[in-house]
Structures are given as structure tokens and as C-alpha cells.
Amino acid sequence: MKTISVSEAKAFDLYTMRDVGIPSLVLMERAALKSVENLAQLNWDLTHILVVAGSGNNGGDGIAVARLLKIHGFNVQLLLVGNPEHASIERIQQLKFANHYGVEVIQGGIPDWNAYSVIIDAIFGIGLSRPVSGNYQQVIQNINDSTANTLAIDVPSGFSPETGRELGIAVHANATATFAYAKNGMDSTTGQAFCGQLFVDDIGIYDPQVIQNLQNK
Numbered sequence: 010m011k012t013i014s015v016s017e018a019k020a021f022d023l024y025t026m027r028d029v030g031i032p033s034l035v036l037m038e039r040a041a042l043k044s045v046e047n048l049a050q051l052n053w054d055l056t057h058i059l060v061v062a063g064s065g066n067n068g069g070d071g072i073a074v075a076r077l078l079k080i081h082g083f084n085v086q087l088l089l090v091g092n093p094e095h096a097s098i099e100r101i102q103q104l105k106f107a108n109h110y111g112v113e114v115i116q117g118g119i120p121d122w123n124a125y126s127v128i129i130d131a132i133f134g135i136g137l138s139r140p141v142s143g144n145y146q147q148v149i150q151n152i153n154d155s156t157a158n159t160l161a162i163d164v165p166s167g168f169s170p171e172t173g174r175e176l177g178i179a180v181h182a183n184a185t186a187t188f189a190y191a192k193n194g195m196d197s198t199t200g201q202a203f204c205g206q207l208f209v210d211d212i213g214i215y216d217p218q219v220i221q222n223l224q225n226k
């Protein structure tokens with residue numbers, strides 16, 4: 010399985026948005042569409058879905074997933090974690106779109122984490138940069154303690170895609186929808202333990218060498 014480093018993943022994202030010119034929201038929509046496709050392939054009980062979204066673009070992916078599930082008639086709720094003042098542009102835009110679709114955003118805490126059949130983990134992706142603490146730690150503990158099946162978006166939150174180890178605490182996902190290429194840390198035994206069933210989704214982000222080879226054809 011081809012794996013890449015976090016810096017490569019970020020460089021490929023940037024190349025796609027800046028050099029090729031494909032907008033971030035287009036990539037985010039493709040990531041969300043693929044994640045929903047992966048969810049459908051898992052044959053899980055989808056009767057009650059909670060999306061847990063962080064303040065960055067991983068959260069933006071998750072909110073887009075919630076919107077897609079809502080329009081397809083699923084009972085889906087959204088829990089926002091993190092400081093809204095630090096929210097990325099795309100995450101703000103995705104929440105606006107989701108509000109327009111009437112996606113229910115949970116205010117305050119979750120009374121019963123076991124009430125959900127599926128939890129979508131969209132707290133942190135490749136932007137994880139330090140050990141998880143505080144409320145994030147509590148939320149990830151609740152996700153891990155719940156009876157729900159968990160699908161991680163891009164990277165199980167708290168799992169270092171670089172080293173393959175947890176940074177403080179990490180989501181033990183039953184499945185992970187990662188984008189473009191698997192990340193280095195996913196190829197280890199701990200990586201498989203945290204990621205569960207791994208989907209590597211083509212969302213239009215490629216190694217620039219692949220594009221340059223096309224140009225030379």
C-alpha cells in the first residue's frame with residue numbers, strides 16, 4: 010500500500026488547490042461524498058448517526074457528511090467541538106450549508122452516547138499537532154466507550170498519521186475513510202488497530218509527479 014507523510018499530504022493538497030486551482034470546497038465535497046459511499050459499503054446499522062466535528066477542515070468534511078446524510082433521509086445529528094473562533098473558512102461555510110438543510114446541531118452535552126448506532130469522527134485529521142487534552146480528550150473517551158460503530162474521517166482523531174501512535178488519546182475507529190493516499194502511520198500494526206477497515210479514497214488529490222507525467226504524455 011502506497012503511504013505518504015503528513016507533509017506530503019499537505020503539499021499535495023496545496024498543489025491541487027494552488028497550482029492546479031481546484032477549490033478547497035470541491036475537494037471537501039468529494040471527500041464527503043466518498044465518506045458516505047464508504048459508510049454505505051459497511052453494512053452498519055445507520056438508524057441514528059452522530060457526526061462529531063472539530064473546528065478545522067476535518068470538521069468541515071464531517072459537517073458536509075452530515076448534510077449529505079440529512080438530504081438522504083438519515084436521522085443524523087451534529088456535535089461541534091473546539092473553539093468556534095478558531096474555525097477554518099471552509100468549516101464555517103459547511104456549517105452554513107448544513108444549517109440551510111436543517112441539520113440538527115446538538116447544544117450542550119450528549120445525554121447518552123450509546124443512543125447512536127454510528128459515530129462519525131471528524132475532530133482532527135492531518136492537522137493534529139500536539140497531544141489531545143481537555144474536552145477533546147473527554148469526547149474521544151466517550152466515542153471509544155460508546156457501543157456505536159465509528160467511522161473516522163481521513164485519520165482517527167488523536168492518532169498520529171506520521172508515527173502511527175496516539176497523541177494522548179485516539180479514536181479506535183471501526184473504519185477509516187482516508188483521502189488521496191494512506192498515511193505512513195497507518196501501515197503499522199497500531200495503525201491498523203486504530204483505523205479499522207481502511208478506505209483510501211480518490212478525491213482528486215495526487216502526487217504532483219503523477220500530474221507532471223500526464224503533461225509529458
Ligand SMILES: NC(=O)C1=CN([C@@H]2O[C@H](COP(=O)(O)OP(=O)(O)OC[C@H]3O[C@@H](n4cnc5c(N)ncnc54)[C@H](O)[C@@H]3O)[C@@H](O)[C@H]2O)[C@H](O)CC1
Binds near residue numbers: 063133188
Ligand atoms: N483543502 C484541503 O486541504 C482538504 C483537507 N481536507 C481535510 O482537512 C483536514 C486537515 O484540516 P486542518 O484544518 O489542516 O486540520 P484538522 O482539521 O486536522 O485540525 C484542526 C485544527 O486543530 C488544531 N489542533 C491540532 N492538534 C490539536 C490538539 N491536540 N488539540 C487542539 N487543537 C488541535 C490545529 O490548529 C488544526 O488546525 C484533512 O485531514 C482532511 O480531513 C479535505 O478532506 C480535503 C481537502
Ligand SMILES: [K+]
Binds near residue numbers: 067132163165
Ligand atoms: K478524524
